[in-house]
Amino acid sequence: MLSYKTCALALCVLLTGCSLFEKKEDPKPVPMPPPEVTQAWLDEYEPLVREAIKDSNFEMERRENLLVVTAPVKGNFNPDRPGMLLPVTLGPITRVAKVMEKDSKVGVLVLGHADSSGALDTNRSLSLERARAFTAIFRLSGLKQDRLMVKGMGPDMPRAANDSANGRELNRRVEILLTRQDTLQALIAKYSTPDPAPAAATAVAAAEKPADKPAEKPAAKATAKPAAKAVAKAPAKAKPKAAAKPAAKPAAKAVAKTADKSADKSTTKLADAKKVVAADQAK
Structure with a gap:
């Protein structure tokens, strides 16, 4: 009795294995009429x-x-x-x-x-x-x-x-x-x-895109940093120029004094001229 059950079980396993490895036929394409x-x-x-x-x-x-x-x-x-x-x-x-x-x-x-x-x-x-x-x-x-x-x-x-x-x-x-x-x-x-x-065209396009991006990013960063440093250094060199502003005030004062002196001289000359005219008229 046991031998019959064992044989039956072995036969089922064998048939299942055959069905798993059996190749399924692809559906045949429907031919177009001539x-x-x-x-x-x-x-x-x-x-x-x-x-x-x-x-x-x-x-x-x-x-x-x-x-x-x-x-x-x-x-x-x-x-x-x-x-x-x-x-x-x-x-x-x-x-x-x-x-x-x-x-x-x-x-x-x-x-x-x-x-x-x-x-x-x-x-x-x-x-x-x-x-x-x-x-x-x-x-x-x-x-x-x-x-x-x-x-x-x-x-x-x-x-x-x-x-x-x-x-x-x-x-x-x-x-x-x-x-x-x-x-x-x-x-x-x-x-x-x-x-x-x-689908193949899409796959090719997708494969090509990542190759371009890594090459671009480092180049952009390397270029950007020196430029930023150069811009940052430029204002530091320009700071000493601010010291020239106080020098402008003495120059302005000197001009003002010169103008005052010229005005005094002109006034004195004008007064002298008036005296001369008055003296002439008295004559």
Whole structure:
């Protein structure tokens, strides 16, 4: 009886160990259909979508086997309420949704994008909120849930560099990806895979920054101290000059005495002159 229990326990331990060391297979990527599969669909729908977004600030481009409609945040969302669509935006979105709703084989993926300024979590949340504002119009137009997907990408897929106001404005946008429904799952898998490039760039930038700071600080301190000492010593040398002030007073007195003497002489001469004149008149 004991031997059976021992064997059973040993077997359980062995199976557990095997399961721990068993390699888990990574999920296989969903293959994108070949471009020629959807060429006829693209040729049919491209002019319809262009007509739907006419007279708006939406842009459309053709990428392999899908159509991409890009709506910039500026001019389409309320500046005071960043997740709220402006009334002018409802028309073109509704027209695009109506075109897509007629074909049950069409799938729609809406991606919200943000720039890199501010907190990452805030940007992701805001980009998702803006994308959902678009999908709400598609649902109201009759597009079913299984044909409509939404994702907030945050700053992960910039169109331009974020180091200028124009670049950040281009990155704040909503993209509507229109394609056949059998391509939609492949698109979702593609945009759900994180892109390691931005993270690597951030790591390199972070590694470079600390190297610059230690070199700058000692140089600044070494330069500042001699300058401060030189400034402090300068007033000490200038103090003996103050002794020259008392010497000015005797000079002033001497000038005053000279002026008094000159005045006395002038007065005496004037008196003598008057006497002479009086004497002449008496004559």
